[in-house]
Every structure is written in C-alpha cells, then in structure tokens.
Amino acid sequence: MVNQFLFYFFAAMAVISAVLVVTVRNAVHSAIFLITSLLSTAGIYLLLQAQFLFAVQIILYVGGIMVLFVFVIMLVNLDVAVRQIQFNRQKWVAGLVTLAVAALLGMVILQGSQAFTLADGRAPALDPQNTERVGEVLFQKYMLPFEIASILLLVALIGAVVMAKKRI
Amino acid sequence: MIPTSYYLILSLALLTIGVIGVLTRRNVIIVLMSIELILNAVNINLIAFSRHFGSVDGQVFAIFVITAAAAEAAIGLGIIIAFFRNRETVLADEMDLLKW
Numbered sequence: 075m076v077n078q079f080l081f082y083f084f085a086a087m088a089v090i091s092a093v094l095v096v097t098v099r100n101a102v103h104s105a106i107f108l109i110t111s112l113l114s115t116a117g118i119y120l121l122l123q124a125q126f127l128f129a130v131q132i133i134l135y136v137g138g139i140m141v142l143f144v145f146v147i148m149l150v151n152l153d154v155a156v157r158q159i160q161f162n163r164q165k166w167v168a169g170l171v172t173l174a175v176a177a178l179l180g181m182v183i184l185q186g187s188q189a190f191t192l193a194d195g196r197a198p199a200l201d202p203q204n205t206e207r208v209g210e211v212l213f214q215k216y217m218l219p220f221e222i223a224s225i226l227l228l229v230a231l232i233g234a235v236v237m238a239k240k241r242i
Numbered sequence: 243m244i245p246t247s248y249y250l251i252l253s254l255a256l257l258t259i260g261v262i263g264v265l266t267r268r269n270v271i272i273v274l275m276s277i278e279l280i281l282n283a284v285n286i287n288l289i290a291f292s293r294h295f296g297s298v299d300g301q302v303f304a305i306f307v308i309t310a311a312a313a314e315a316a317i318g319l320g321i322i323i324a325f326f327r328n329r330e331t332v333l334a335d336e337m338d339l340l341k342w
Contacts, residue, residue: 081244085252092256092279096263101271108275111256115282122249122293124301127285134308139278139315146319147271150326155333161266162335168265176258183254187247190294207298208305216302223309230313237320240327 081121087114099160101147105140112136126205249290256283268333274318281311 091111095104116131201207212220236242256279263276285304292300326332329339 077244081248085248088252089255089259092259095275095279096259096267096272101269104272104275108278111279112282115256115286118249118252118286119289121244122289124289124292124304127289127301127304130305130308131285134312135278135282139312142315142319143271143275146323149323150271150332154331155269158268158333160268162268165266169262172258172261172265175261176254179254180251183247183250187245190246190250204298204301208301211298212302212305215299219306223306226313227309230316234316234320237317237324 077121080117084114084117084121087111088118099156101152101155102144105143105147108143109136109140112140123200124204126208246290246294249286253283253287253290256280256286268335270322270332270334270337271319273334274315274322277318278311278315281307 088111091107091114094107095111098104098107112131112135116128116136119131120128260276260279260283263279264273267273267276285307288300288304288307290300292298292304322332325337329337331337
C-alpha cells in the first residue's frame with residue numbers, strides 16, 4: 075500500500091540522513107544532511123495527518139533554523155576544523171552507554187506494543203480542518219504557554235543580538 | 243495503517259543517533275545539530291501519540307517544542323560566534339578556559 079511504502083521510505087531517509095549528520099567530516103555536508111532529515115520528518119508528520127505541522131516544520135525548521143546554521147558555519151573558519159580528529163576520546167564509552175539505554179527503551183516499546191494496537195481501529199479519519207482545530211486549541215486552552223513562548227522568543231532575540239555584538 | 247509503535251521505534255532511532263552525536267563529536271556546531279535531531283525525535287513521538295488518541299494537543303506541544311528549538315539554536319550559535327571571535331576554535335576539546 076502507498077501508506078506503508080511512504081512510511082518506510084521517509085523513515086529510512088530520516089535515519090540514514092541522521093547517521094550521516096553525525097558522521098561526516100565537513101560541517102556544511104552535515105547541515106545538508108540535517109536538512110534532508112528534517113524534510114523526511116515533515117513527510118512523517120504528513121503521514122500522521124498533522125498537516126499544519128508539516129508546513130510549520132518546513133517553513134520554520136528548514137527555512138529558518140537550518141539557514142541560520144549554514145550562515146554560522148560559513149562565518150566560522152572551516153579549513154582548520156576539517157583536518158582535525160572529528161571524534162573525541164570518549165566515543166567508545168559514549169556509544170556503548172547510549173546503545174544500552176536505547177536497547178532498554180526499545181524493549182519497553184516492543185513489550186508495550188500490544189497496548190498501542192488496541193486503539194488503532196478508532197484512529198480518526200483524515201481531518202481537512204486540522205489547522206482550524208490546532209488554532210482553536212492553541213488560542214483557547216493553551217493561551218498561557220503561547221504568551222510565554224512569545225516572551226521566550228523576545229528574550230532569545232535580545233540575547234542573540236547581545237551575543238553577536240563586538241562591544242556590549 | 244501503520245501501528246503507533248513503528249513511529250515510536252523511528253523516534254527512538256533518531257534520539258539514539260542524536261545522543262551519540264552530542265556525546266561524540268568535537269565540533270560544537272555538529273553537537274548543536276545533533277540536539278536538533280533529538281528535538282525532532284521528540285516531536286515525532288508527540289505527534290504519533292496525538293494521532294493515536296485523536297486529540298490535537300500533541301501537535302500544539304510540538305509547536306512549542308519547535309519554538310523552543312529555534313530560540314535555543316539562535317542563542318547557541320550566537321555563543322559560538324562570540325567564542326570564535328575570541329579563541330579562533332570551534333572544537334570542544336579546546337574550549338578549556340575554565341579548567342584548572
């Protein structure tokens with residue numbers, strides 16, 4: 075079925091791009107692979123019938139945050155960093171501990187996967203008014219976090235300007 | 243119909259790769275990009291459960307996660323620029339001004 079094929083395609087692209095983000099030597103290549111990973115995650119959101127977040131992910135994450143990353147990578151001198159050792163001295167211990175924790179979490183998910191299939195039969199049909207529903211909930215039930223998020227963005231704006239000045 | 247646990251396994255895989263990237267790389271810009279991977283994995287988790295329970299609250303939470311990720315990326319990159327202006331390095335091992 076198209077749904078299954080699209081899920082495996084986007085999931086494989088997201089995971090392979092993520093591995094390449096963490097592995098390649100050049101930071102610009104790493105940023106490009108992060109962009110492809112974010113785009114395939116947007117595809118996953120669309121498969122999960124979250125149409126508003128699909129658009130928000132592409133516009134904000136790829137079009138905003140990743141552009142910022144690429145600008146800063148260009149500002150910082152790359153030639154010296156590319157020729158250095160890329161992984162620090164704790165890589166084996168870190169990898170081992172992370173894989174142990176991931177195996178534990180994987181076992182938890184697989185043990186509990188029966189609980190997730192019981193309600194799958196009543197999953198909602200495609201909702202053409204997803205954006206309207208997100209807007210209603212965002213501005214009625216979650217009005218306080220919304221305002222706090224705007225203050226957070228103001229603080230981040232002031233902080234970024236102060237950080238990037240030559241003399242404060 | 244894809245079961246919810248498949249999306250959770252995908253989220254776990256992205257989380258693992260992000261955490262390995264944070265703990266293992268020396269270049270702090272790539273560490274920041276791995277943090278974005280972790281936040282993305284959390285978003286997939288939230289939206290998968292939002293569809294599973296039929297409520298839109300998970301998607302609203304994911305919007306706030308994206309907002310916080312944008313703010314944190316901007317500040318983090320500003321700090322990297324400020325540090326690079328002073329010490330000419332982006333490698334975490336060489337940022338040892340506070341070590342004894």
